[in-house]
Amino acid sequence: MHGKVYLVGAGPGDPELLTLRALYLLQNAEAVVYDRLVSPAIMECINPDATLHDVGKVASCKPSMQDDINHILLCLARTHQHVVRLKGGDPFIFGRGGEEQAYLHQYGVTVEVVPGITAATGCAASLGIPLTHRGLASSVRFITGHLRDNQGLELDWASLSDSSCTLVFYMAMANCSQIVESLIEHGRSPHTPIALAQDATLKSQRWALGTLQKLPQLVQTFSPPALLIIGQVVQLHPDYPEPIESSRAALTPEPSWVLM
Incomplete structure (x- = not known):
């Protein structure tokens, strides 16, 4: 038995x-x-x-x-x-x-x-970054950045080029250069906002904000495992250096009533 x-x-x-x-x-x-x-x-x-x-x-x-x-x-x-x-x-x-x-x-x-709270949602919540947001991201994808048998990441990079989709990479630090090059090659802007976090939800949590093209430099100050969030929603972090210009309407809540 x-x-x-x-x-x-x-x-x-x-x-x-x-x-x-x-x-x-x-x-x-x-x-x-x-x-x-x-x-x-x-x-x-x-x-x-x-x-x-x-x-x-x-x-x-x-x-x-x-x-x-x-x-x-x-x-x-x-x-x-x-x-x-x-x-x-x-x-x-x-x-x-x-x-x-x-x-x-x-x-x-x-x-x-x-089930448990997965790293993507736990990390995003601790940073105050919604993974989906009206007008900024209509979907989110969880992706492994881990190599298997020392081979390159075999991903459908073209499908990851949609700027309305938030990307969350697990275990991506060692392969961040390939991630950056492949995403930019297939249409993601090099200025796409990113967030990198380590020890999310813990007192030892460390995080950094930047853009896709700066990721290889950012990871040098982190140690694995770290989680990578890529997408326009990262701009909603209160410390992101550049305000959202093209999505102000999306950030303004619609009134629940109308004064006639």
């Missing part, structure tokens, strides 16, 4: 942004398998009697590491009733939670997914 595995999103780092379900499961877990992006403050929420399994991954980790994590989860499910797989952000957004769920299902293990 297998126990149950809970794929739990730890959110962007601030423990106050955990869901109530996530907090309950952490406080009652028998075993917790966690990544390096889980903040120390959230680790303090875990049941002190639970066994902890650090499977922290780095950008250069071997592909076989995910196979090892899958095997650890299966072994723990065979010896524990309540196993928590704790991931930074949301387990189904660049968290490989889908792979772990599929693997466990093959062996008859019940899996429950507990």
Whole structure:
């Protein structure tokens, strides 16, 4: 008889942004398998009697590491009733939670997914940057900037050229030059506003504002992981140096009544 595995999103780092379900499961877990992006403050929420399994991954980790994590989860499910797989952000957004769920299902293990606030929304909220905004951005795309097997980023760059779409790149620091060159080549203005943030929602949070063409210089003062937001909505940050000229109408709320 297998126990149950809970794929739990730890959110962007601030423990106050955990869901109530996530907090309950952490406080009652028998075993917790966690990544390096889980903040120390959230680790303090875990049941002190639970066994902890650090499977922290780095950008250069071997592909076989995910196979090892899958095997650890299966072994723990065979010896524990309540196993928590704790991931930074949301387990189904660049968290490989889908792979772990599929693997466990093959062996008859019940899996429950507990969503978390993904880094994109947590970071944007902490900076006061809406990812969509009437008149500025009608859509948003979450994109991985991580290379696989040392190959170039294989993205549909032409589809990312629409200035009405906000782009959020995860794990993009090492490949920022390719991102800048490819976006500009396919039509994005080099003056497109950008925001770069590290440790979003935490007291150690660092951020910088600039333009797309200046990104390679900005990243030199940051260390991974950092999140990159590209789009006109970045101008809504109160410290952005240039006012929005072409979108003042979009920033003026429509009255809910009309004086006749």
